[in-house]
Amino acid sequence: KTLTLEAVDLQWAIILQIFMLIWYSPVEHLTVRNLTFRGPLEELTEYAFQPLLSSVEQLISLDGSMKALTLEHVRNKVYYFNQEILYRQFSEMNIANLTIADAYMPHMLCPNRTSSFHYLNFSHNALTDELFQNCGTLADLKLLILQKNKFESLRKVSFMTSRMKSLTYLDMSNNLLRHDGAGVQCQWAESLAELDLSSNQLAGAVFECLPANVQKLSLRNNQISNVPSGVAELKSLEELNLASNRLADLPGCSGFTSLQFLNVEMNSILTPSADFFQSCPRVRELQAGHNPFQCSCELQAFIRLERRSGGKLFGWPAAYVCEYPEGLRGTELKDFHLSPLACNTTLLLVTALLLT
DSSP: OEEEEEEEEEEHHHHHHHHHHHHTSSOOEEEEEEEEEEOOGGGSSHHHHHHHHHHHHHHHTSOOSOOEEEEEEEEEOOOSSOHHHHHHHHHTOOOSEEEEESSOOOOOOOOSSOOOOSEEEOOSSOOOTTTTTTOOSOTTOOEEEOOSSOOOBHHHHHHHHTTOTTOOEEEOOSSOOBOOOTTOOOOOOTTOOEEEOOSSOOOGGGGGSOOTTOSEEEOOSSOOOOOOTTTOOOTTOOEEEOOSSOOSSOOOOTTOTTOOEEEOOSSOOSSOOTTHHHHOTTOOEEEOOSSOEEOSHHHHHHHHHHHHHTSOBTTTTTTOBEEESGGGTTOBGGGOOOOHHHHOHHHHHHHHHHHO
16 A cells, blocks of 8 residues: 655656556555656657657546655756656646645645645745736645745735635744835635744734744744734734844733643843733733843842743743852742842832931
8 A cells, every 4th residue: 555665766757657567556645755757868848748748647636545655865966858748647637635845846836626635745946926817726725834945925825824614733843034014915724724934024014914823833943023902903813933033021812712732942032021910811821931130129020920820831940040140140930039128219218218
């Protein structure tokens, strides 16, 4: 049922013959890693490719045993042919799962007819914002992975998904995505529940362009310095990852009324707000460690918050360490204490007056 081929380096015509042989077999999952296809000079023309590709097109349109095809680390040594011919073969495949990863692939065509794809993984290629624009034949697609490509416009990504009626998971991490806001409208698939936008170039304006029904959202490793209030109404959002950004404080939950898990590790938070759990009553876990905490009177309230939260601070106490002032650097917050006299200005003045 499962067949894996490693280090395949053959002429294109022979590779196609192998694929045709496997297609008629009981194999359901075919994986080919480190694939290099080449061709002699007489095969370098579109005229010579067409008969072979036409035979494959007839083959892949038939109902067979094949359910999943995975091609990883693909290198093409056949340079002079119309690449759209090749893309068309893959886009029309009658299978549920297709992976083409690390293949320097710059484009993929929209299927001509309603596709059977449920899972597409085109990670680590050279795909751009033009992928699947105005494509209405991927209505059954549930999972789409496009990490490590060259996407730039978050708005265009949203329109790419708008006609994917079954899409529940989208991975757009490690791209070049930006969103400038300024009233630009986005249109996401209503079914989209999990979205990964980590390792892009997004700022706070990203909250103006997010799927309304998203439940899990990762914005890790971007350039977000604040979460604007009153912009996003994400009533279904349960998990939000904002680690490795530029936040100076904990965000509120005015637009995230269902939030249960928040990660703000490795930001620029010196003195986190002590009323976080009051403003976010449904949060069950807060990851706020590995921030440059400034151990001062203002931090005392946050430390008391940990005691009252009943273990909601993930990573406590090892991940919560003083960064400032220099004399306390490396001290765990649980070991940082100041007397009530030192932190209460009124009490300090009264005491000084009485002593005087």
